[in-house]
Amino acid sequence: MSVNLTIGKAINAGLRRAMEADPKVLVMGEDVGRLGGVFRVTDQLHKDFGADRVIDTPLAESGIVGTAIGLALRGYRPVCEIQFDGFFFPATNQSFTQLAKMRRRSAGALSVPVVLRIPYGGGIGAVEHHSESPEAYFAHTAGLRVVTVANAVDAYWMIQQAITSQDPVVFFEPKRRYYDKADVDTDASPDSALPMGAARVARPGTDATLLAYGPMVKTALQAAEADTDHSLEVVDLRSISPVDYATVEESVRRTGRLVITHEAPVSGGVGGEIAARITESCFYHLEAPVIRVGAFDTPYPQSRLEEHYLPDLDRILDGVDRAFTY
């Protein structure tokens, strides 16, 4: 059956299906119960699965991730909601020193299949600490898988793939896109879905590759649409760690140009890492240096300035123009 779902509702449906399929799957976090989360992503799960499986935790992120590790060690599959990007930081110690390193530390004897769901990114007019894009910290931490979604179809399938993964997965949800809709075939076999680690060509093109993920995929597609001078290919990265370099390289070899865009500050960001790697692997195919279009190296500004801070269509096209000046 094909249903028209928003990204938020698709994650909800994916969580529900995972909980039905495996009684070990738990949902936990602040306000995930009766309220259904501040974005309502866990709406109705508390009513249908009960307070033992949909746990309103105390207001303590370190506690959420730390106890999720313990639950996972005991055979459960906790899916933790961190209410907003900026509130993840109290849980960094548990996530980076413990969650990420359990498997390696135990020489493979232990698995901690924890999912951390984090609504992230800006564009919703919020106050401080509600608009950040912290994915690079996670991508820099070995032992974690880091993914993000750009549409409801991926949202539905990838949350289930994240839950069945034996590795800890950080699942970034683009909060300003929660209400974007798409048709999702909820009866399809899970095997038919694109694997969580794969990038996807979201729009084919021949002149340059625009690489984006999460909330920026939509903006990149709009930019590609708007650029009538060039045929831009848009690649939706989907997995931030590990990166599906094969797909990115294949695209860049064809188009000869790469423009990477993300909401996070450019310096030390995911784009820089990909740029370096592509420069190594595709040097003789590149017609221009890899261009990055991201945010400034400043804290996320007060909301009245976020339209200037977030890369928009014009900033992306400006980056594309630069790639064509070589």
Added chain:
Amino acid sequence: MSDNTAHGEPELVQLLTPDGELIDHPDYPLEIGPEDIRGLYRDLVLVRRVDTEAVALQRQGELGLWASLLGQEAAQIGSARALRPQDTAFPSYREHGVAWVRGVEPKALLGMWRGVSNGGWDPAQHGLQLYTIVIGSQTLHATGYAMGVQRDGATGEDGSAVIVYFGDGATSQGDTSEAFNFAAVNNAPVVFFLQNNQWAISEPPERQARVPLYRRAAGFGFPGVRIDGNDVFASLAVTRKAMQQAREGQGPMLIEAFTYRMGAHTTNDDPTRYRVAAELEEWKAKDPILRLRAHIQQQGLGDDDFFTEVENEADRLGERLRSECRSLPDPDPLDIFHEVYAEPNTQLDLQRAEFADYLASFEDAGAEGGR
């Protein structure tokens, strides 16, 4: 009343009943004259008006968000009126009443919620640090600040102390436990002022703790007391004593103001999803403003003219706030780069220059008739 249930109302310090009667408390004498009582009333009414206007402004799209203090006025006004100018307060994000008492212009409070600034006032000038969004963080800052006050020898009978505001939910954060512990082992002059407004967004105190929150202090080795948080006199008298004890070297104290958040968590929240209407009705009967009004009337401390005058003042304040809010200018786009570092930063200078050029390119394009 017994103290057996975790989150019912065990004995709490109350000096003013919901009917407006005064009760003497042996430990917390209320030293206050008629003029100050009228002043407290005025504070409560005006701060409530600031809050109501701000909620309305958010509804009209003038503010991105607002966290209402409705119902918590007495806890905030009473405790803040207990402070001296040289004391320092560390707020969470709902302390509009504390800000009012510390002389912060109401319009300055709107800045963060409107999205034009991240703060809006000078902390040193007001003895009020900036609002803190990341729950519990400020408890440690306050404790460290108090350790500094202590080292500076700025305590003593006429000295200063520190107060930190946080919620029931915040007691679950590791930071808050760490703050309790640092304050205790250092005997720091800090008062932990916990507003238990019964809800941490959708979660009741039972989801945060198994014991009444004021009892947390005992485990760390300092006193904790629960007060009627809708009683401005109790809030004033107990905070005065706690601050004085702190500045005189007796160490920290936890005050749990047992109160109620009558509105939504923020203007984004829908409380009907998690709490029943009857609860609100119950708490309306304990409204902090009504009970002080009743007291003033019973004691003949103010006549109808007084109440009308306060009401008029609130109207004028509301009007002023509405126009001031609308005229808060949007920051300049290049403001994004300001005050990130104190020292020169070449990397940022470069980005700033590039961005300025980029912005200018639109102006040029505009002059030439578009891109």
